[in-house]
Amino acid sequence: MRTRPVVRVGQYLALAAYIVFLGFPLLWLVSASVKSSSELAALDMNVIPKSLNWGNYTEALQKQGLARSAVNSLIVSLLSMVLVVALSMPAAYALARFKGRLRTVGITWILVSQVFPVILIIIPLFLVLRQVALVDTLFGLVLVYTTFTMPFALWMLQGFVAAIPTDVEEAAAIDGATRFQTLRRIVFPLLMPGIVATAMFSFVAAWNEFFFALVLIQSPENYTLPVALKMFVGGEGKVALGPLAAGAVLATIPSLVIFSVLQRRLTGGLLTGSVKG
Amino acid sequence: MTVATPPAPTAARPQPSKPRKRHDRSSQQRREALALVVPSLVPIVVFSVLPLLQGVWYAFTDATLRRNDTADFVGLANFGRLAGDSFFWNSFKIGIIWAVSVTLLQLVLSLGLALLLNSNLRFRSLTRLLALIPWAMPPVVVAIMWTMIYTPNGGPLNAALGAVGLPSDTNWLGDFNTALPAVIVVGVWVGMPQTTVTLLAGLQQIPLELTEAAAVDGASAWQRFRAVVLPALRPIVVSITSLNFIWNFNSFGLVYVMTEGGPGGQTMLPMLFTYLEAFKNRNIGYAAAMGVVLVIVVVLLLFGFLRSQFKKEA
Numbered sequence: 001m002r003t004r005p006v007v008r009v010g011q012y013l014a015l016a017a018y019i020v021f022l023g024f025p026l027l028w029l030v031s032a033s034v035k036s037s038s039e040l041a042a043l044d045m046n047v048i049p050k051s052l053n054w055g056n057y058t059e060a061l062q063k064q065g066l067a068r069s070a071v072n073s074l075i076v077s078l079l080s081m082v083l084v085v086a087l088s089m090p091a092a093y094a095l096a097r098f099k100g101r102l103r104t105v106g107i108t109w110i111l112v113s114q115v116f117p118v119i120l121i122i123i124p125l126f127l128v129l130r131q132v133a134l135v136d137t138l139f140g141l142v143l144v145y146t147t148f149t150m151p152f153a154l155w156m157l158q159g160f161v162a163a164i165p166t167d168v169e170e171a172a173a174i175d176g177a178t179r180f181q182t183l184r185r186i187v188f189p190l191l192m193p194g195i196v197a198t199a200m201f202s203f204v205a206a207w208n209e210f211f212f213a214l215v216l217i218q219s220p221e222n223y224t225l226p227v228a229l230k231m232f233v234g235g236e237g238k239v240a241l242g243p244l245a246a247g248a249v250l251a252t253i254p255s256l257v258i259f260s261v262l263q264r265r266l267t268g269g270l271l272t273g274s275v276k277g
Numbered sequence: 278m279t280v281a282t283p284p285a286p287t288a289a290r291p292q293p294s295k296p297r298k299r300h301d302r303s304s305q306q307r308r309e310a311l312a313l314v315v316p317s318l319v320p321i322v323v324f325s326v327l328p329l330l331q332g333v334w335y336a337f338t339d340a341t342l343r344r345n346d347t348a349d350f351v352g353l354a355n356f357g358r359l360a361g362d363s364f365f366w367n368s369f370k371i372g373i374i375w376a377v378s379v380t381l382l383q384l385v386l387s388l389g390l391a392l393l394l395n396s397n398l399r400f401r402s403l404t405r406l407l408a409l410i411p412w413a414m415p416p417v418v419v420a421i422m423w424t425m426i427y428t429p430n431g432g433p434l435n436a437a438l439g440a441v442g443l444p445s446d447t448n449w450l451g452d453f454n455t456a457l458p459a460v461i462v463v464g465v466w467v468g469m470p471q472t473t474v475t476l477l478a479g480l481q482q483i484p485l486e487l488t489e490a491a492a493v494d495g496a497s498a499w500q501r502f503r504a505v506v507l508p509a510l511r512p513i514v515v516s517i518t519s520l521n522f523i524w525n526f527n528s529f530g531l532v533y534v535m536t537e538g539g540p541g542g543q544t545m546l547p548m549l550f551t552y553l554e555a556f557k558n559r560n561i562g563y564a565a566a567m568g569v570v571l572v573i574v575v576v577l578l579l580f581g582f583l584r585s586q587f588k589k590e591a
Contacts, residue, residue, distance in 0.1 A: 007498070015393050015400060018386075021466070022407040028433055029422040040431060087320065090313035098310040106314075113325070115523045117575075119551045120568035123561045124331035125324060147324040150317055179309060208415035210530035215556060226417040230534050233421060241425060248418040259413035 033057070033245035040241045056242035057250070063240075065220060066247050069228035076138050076224060077206040080145040084153045084202040085195055087146065092157035093187065097166075106154070113151035122215055129216065136218045144216065145206040152205075153198045160194025161187070200258045207255055225251045335565035342559035355566035365567060367542065368550040369574075371457065375546055376526040379464035383521055384514065386465060387472035392502075394473070395480045412470040420534035423463045424450065450536050456543045460532050464525060472517055479513035480506070515586045519579055526575055547571050 027047050032040060033056055035049045061067045095106045125144065126135060134140030164187060172182045210226040217223055223231065229251060232244055336355055340348035359365055390408060394401055411419060426434050427449035439445030449459040483506060491501045507514075529548045532538070538545035538553070551571070555564035 011393060011396065011398060014389065015398060015404060018390050018393070019400065019404055019407060022404070022411070022469070024433075025422050025426055025466070026407070026410060028426060029418075032425055087317040091317040094310045094313035098306060102310055102314065109321075114520070115527075115575075116325070117329075117568060117572040118527065119529075119548055119555075120332040120565065120572060121325060121328045122552075123335060123555050123565055123568070124328040126556075127561075128324070128328060128331075143320065144324060147320045150321060154317065204413065210415070210417050210534075214530075214533075215552070226415050226530070229417050229421060233424070233534060241428075244421060245425065248421045252414050252418050255413045255415060256410065259409070 029245055030249060032241060033249045035242055037240070037242055053242065056246040059240070060243040060247040060250065063232070063243055063247075065223070066225070066228055066232070068221065069223040069225050070250070072138055072222060073207055073225040076141050076145065077203045079139075079142045080149065080206045081199050081202040083142065083146040084149050085199050088150050088153045088157055088198070089191075089195065090183075092154050093161050093183065095154060096158040096161035110151040110155050113148075116148075118148075118211065122212065126215060135216055136222055138222060141213060141216055141224070142206075144212050145202075145209060148212075149202045149205045153202055156198050156201065157191075157194055160191055160197075164190050197262060200262050204255045204258050204262075332565050333569060335562050336569045337566075338562045340562040340565075342556070342561055348562065351562070355563050356570070358563065359566055359570060364542070365547075365550060368545045368547050369571075371543070371545055372526060372547040372571075374457065375461060375464065375532075375544075376522055378461050379468065379525045380518060380522045382461070382465045383468045383472050383525075384518055387469050387476055388514075390469070390473045391476035391480055394477055408470050408473050410470070411467050416467070416530040417534050419463065419467055420531050423466070424535055427459055451540050453540055453543055456536060456540055460535055460544050463531060463535065464528065467531060468521055468525065472521060475513060475517045476510065479510050483509045511586075515583070519583060522582075523575060523579065526571075 024047075031047050031049055034052045034054065035056075036051065036053045039046070039050055091106075095103055129135045129140045129144075134143065168186055168190070169182050172186050173179075177185070208226065209224075210230070213224045213227045214230070217227060220228075220231070229244070229247055232247065335348065337350055337352060338348035339351045339354070340346065390404070394405060394408075414422075426432055429435060429446060429448040429451070432449075434449065435445040435447060438447075447455060449455050487505050487509070488501050491505050496504065527548060528546070529552065532544050532546055533549055533552075536544045538549045547567070548571075551564050551567045554567060555561050558564075
């Protein structure tokens with residue numbers, strides 16, 4: 001189909017508007033992270049800084065234990081990633097392979113959990129964790145993240161299991177392999193791409209999470225990165241914008257890297273669910 | 278968690294119901310299935326199902342966060358008090374305005390972008406990349422970034438307005454009139470990627486012959502959009518809009534970091550209000566009652582929306 005020139009111009013104008021709306025804030029954040037404080041205070045909109053001031057990054061890492069909270073975030077994210085994968089792998093297999101009521105209940109639960117009223121859960125959850133002395137600990141946070149990432153991880157993984165033809169497993173069974181052996185030797189290796197994707201997703205979910213961390217973590221030495229950044233904003237009256245921007249950029253890098261790898265896996269999803277339903 | 282989208286690739290095919298072979302075999306299968314599921318079931322039950330039930334129970338008690346406090350059953354007292362709590366209902370109103378406007382703007386803007394990305398333009402891959410980044414960013418970082426954009430002195434927004442001769446001293450996040458619209462813009466920005474990508478995937482599934490046939494029959498671009506594209510896209514629009522609405526209504530971090538509900542409660546979303554009641558005022562019984570009301574209202578709204586959509590379809 002040919003498009004009239006007038007329409008084309010309109011389309012490019014609209015696209016330009018989208019690019020500015022979506023891209024400018026990102027550009028500004030990156031540029032602010034390398035600006036000097038005097039340049040940041042001036043009322044202008046220079047996106048290109050006059051000089052590159054990497055000092056913001058070193059200052060951010062020294063400030064308010066941002067480095068320490070990054071380590072905390074890393075520990076929490078890695079641990080919950082491992083736990084999510086380990087726990088959801090067998091269940092995802094069961095969901096994909098055994099039909100019947102179990103599957104229906106499982107799938108319904110996964111979907112409901114997407115619309116979960118966290119505000120209603122966080123109150124008793126806080127009390128439960130307080131009773132077992134896990135409030136204000138990184139491990140408590142790991143348990144919570146594992147629980148709340150699992151539904152989506154299960155959904156993702158069971159899709160990958162379902163894509164593995166059952167013939168392979170039946171062949172192994174005929175050769176006398178037990179269910180466990182089949183899982184270990186046949187299914188597990190074939191499932192590797194799915195496991196990697198699920199692991200990365202779980203990592204990002206934990207790395208970015210803010211609400212649970214805000215409620216459950218109280219002492220500054222246990223802050224995760226998002227909480228530490230929030231305190232950075234609220235704290236000490238005048239905010240040092242340069243180091244704040246630098247910290248924000250650093251906090252985004254891991255998620256961004258993982259997401260660019262994951263992108264295609266995540267985007268296909270919603271559609272398959274909605275179209276076939 | 279904000280990044281969560283529900284479904285991932287799944288190959289759900291209709292299962293022919295197998296005739297039950299031998300009884301012992303199916304019961305062995307059941308035991309196997311159970312053994313596989315239990316490890317993941319334990320944390321889900323302990324840390325989400327039980328707390329959810331307990332949360333509902335707290336709504337009928339006078340529980341507080343004080344240590345050694347006993348939660349006494351008070352019946353519907355919390356709900357009675359809530360009915361007359363104008364601060365809560367005001368926050369509720371703000372929550373609806375927030376969720377509805379963010380969801381609608383997300384839909385309209387994302388549909389526009391998806392249509393552009395679906396047509397044969399340059400810069401598509403750049404736009405696609407830009408549209409995806411917000412998805413990966415931690416909400417706290419997004420909030421910090423936009424706080425900088427909105428900074429009254431030295432922020433680029435005011436600088437740009439000043440450059441074209443408009444008033445350049447608006448305190449976007451601090452002014453009664455501009456705070457809510459300002460955070461709504463950020464909510465739209467954050468939610469666009471997922472909506473755009475989903476709609477784009479839907480657009481790409483519409484067979485080209487359909488729109489081409491309409492074009493041959495002399496339908497204008499707008500007519501083609503209304504008569505062919507929109508109906509085909511409808512199931513996806515309905516599902517992404519419902520999900521967006523719930524996610525937006527439950528959103529917390531973004532607005533909490535930007536305004537903490539201020540100025541003067543102008544951006545006090547119900548989630549923030551309930552959080553403050555539970556963990557600052559420490560009235561968890563009362564806060565749980567708020568949670569219950571919020572959940573019921575969201576479910577009812579959603580139910581009404583989906584029902585009207587299905588009726589139209591029938």
